[in-house]
Amino acid sequence: xxxxxxxxxxxxxxxxxxxxxxxxxxxxxxxxxxxxxxxxxxxxxxxxxxxxxxxxxxxxxxxxxxxxxxxxxxxxxxxxxxxxxxxxxxxxxxxxxxxxxxxxxxxxxxxxxxxxxxxxxxxx
Numbered sequence: 001x002x003x004x005x006x007x008x009x010x011x012x013x014x015x016x017x018x019x020x021x022x023x024x025x026x027x028x029x030x031x032x033x034x035x036x037x038x039x040x041x042x043x044x045x046x047x048x049x050x051x052x053x054x055x056x057x058x059x060x061x062x063x064x065x066x067x068x069x070x071x072x073x074x075x076x077x078x079x080x081x082x083x084x085x086x087x088x089x090x091x092x093x094x095x096x097x098x099x100x101x102x103x104x105x106x107x108x109x110x111x112x113x114x115x116x117x118x119x120x121x122x123x124x
Contacts, residue, residue, distance in 0.1 A: 017096060018054050019078040023069050028106060039068035 024032045036046040041061055048054040065076060080096040109117060 015080055015082045016077055016090070016093070017052065017080055018049060018057060018076055019052075019094075019096060020049055020065075020076065022094075023071055023075050027069060035068070036065075040064045 020032065020036075024035075029035050032050060033046050036049065037043060041049070041064060045054065045061065062073060062076075065071075066073060069075070074093060078094045078096040079090055082090065084090055112120075
């Protein structure tokens with residue numbers, strides 16, 4: 001049995017993209033490259049992720065990202081240039097470039113009392 005070779009995919013052809021910038025900003029991570037390398041992702045992959053040129057992600061990397069950033073996979077991906085039916089599940093993903101106005105952690109916490117923050121951290 002012959003294996004069919006996959007075609008080459010470039011980032012500009014992909015409609016679902018890895019977009020770490022909003023989650024890194026929301027977590028107030030000032031040195032994202034160092035943070036991601038420390039999370040166990042190799043230097044070249046980190047460079048591709050940060051430049052928006054990553055075209056594949058394995059489950060180990062996805063797990064490391066979710067654990068390190070305390071998020072779900074939905075928080076890491078955005079859609080770009082997709083014509084979807086109105087009721088398609090991919091509408092749950094944000095649109096690429098649409099969330100530049102997300103607050104940082106410091107901005108989000110600014111209006112909250114200590115008791116509110118404790119309640120949020122407890123998950124209640």
